Amino acid sequence: MDIDFARIPREQLESMLEAGLYVIECHRVLVKTGDTIVGELLKTEEEFFEWEHYPDDDIRDEESHSQFFYHAHSLDDRTGEHGHFHTFLRKEGMPEDIIPADVPKPEDEEPEYDDLSHLICISMNNRSLPQKLFTVNRWVTGETWYRAEDVIRMLDRFEIDHAQPSWPVNIWITCMIRLFRPQIESLIQKRDAAIAEWQKAHPGEIVYESRAEEIEVPSICDIDIDRQVAAIQTALEK
Numbered sequence: 001m002d003i004d005f006a007r008i009p010r011e012q013l014e015s016m017l018e019a020g021l022y023v024i025e026c027h028r029v030l031v032k033t034g035d036t037i038v039g040e041l042l043k044t045e046e047e048f049f050e051w052e053h054y055p056d057d058d059i060r061d062e063e064s065h066s067q068f069f070y071h072a073h074s075l076d077d078r079t080g081e082h083g084h085f086h087t088f089l090r091k092e093g094m095p096e097d098i099i100p101a102d103v104p105k106p107e108d109e110e111p112e113y114d115d116l117s118h119l120i121c122i123s124m125n126n127r128s129l130p131q132k133l134f135t136v137n138r139w140v141t142g143e144t145w146y147r148a149e150d151v152i153r154m155l156d157r158f159e160i161d162h163a164q165p166s167w168p169v170n171i172w173i174t175c176m177i178r179l180f181r182p183q184i185e186s187l188i189q190k191r192d193a194a195i196a197e198w199q200k201a202h203p204g205e206i207v208y209e210s211r212a213e214e215i216e217v218p219s220i221c222d223i224d225i226d227r228q229v230a231a232i233q234t235a236l237e238k
Contacts, residue, residue: 001183001221005231005234008182016178016232017232019178020229022171022175023172023176023179024229026172027129027172027225030168036128037168038082040168041165050073050074051074053069053070053071059164059170061160064089064093064159064160066087066157066160068086069086070083070085080125081132083123084121086136086141087120087121087158088118088143089119091116098146098150101146103138103145104208116144117145118135118140118143120133120184129225133180133187135188135191135219136216137207137215137218139209139210145208148188151188152185155185179229180223180228186219190218190219191218195207198210
C-alpha cells in the first residue's frame, strides 16, 4: 500500500515513530531469551487449537475498554500464516456521539459482541512476525457495525495498559495500531467501499452476512516494521 508520508502531520509522524521504536524494542527483548510475540502470549497454554480464542476470554483493558485475542484458522486456510490478532473497542471506550451504522441484519441476530467494534486484524507469519493487516466482514466476528469514519475515530482510544498475560505483547499490539495508523485508516475506508460495491451488485442479499470469499476480507495489505519506521524517519528529516 502506497502511503504519502510527506502529507502526514509532523506530530503524528513523531507519535508513529515512538510507537515503532517500542515495537522494535518488544521484539528485541523477546529475541534475547528466544521468545516471540505469539510465543509469549501462548506460553501458559498447554495446547494450541485452531479457531480457539487465546486467551479464552480475550484480553481486555477495563479503563480504555480495548480488547483483543489471537487465533488461527485451519491449515488449509492459512498458507504462510500462523494466526492473527483481532482488535476491538467496546462501546464504553468510544466517543459518546458514535452510534452503530444503520445496516440490515437478521431479525433474530444476537451479536456475539454487543456494541463492540472490530478495528483491524494483524496477521503473523510462522516466525511470529507481523506480515499483513486486514479487515473482516461483520459475520466473521459477530460485531456491531460502525461506519468507517467512526471506526477511524476509535483508533486513538485503543490501548492495553496492563501487564497480564504479557506486558510486552500488550505494549506491542497497542503500538502496532499507532505505527501503522495510515494503513489502517485506508483499509477501513476500503472495507466500507468494498462492502458498498458488493451490496450494489447483490441487492437481494445482506452483504454483512454473506459468506462470499471476496467479501470475507474486504481489504488487506502487506506490512513491514523496518520499512515503516525508515519511511517515517525520512519524512521527519525532510
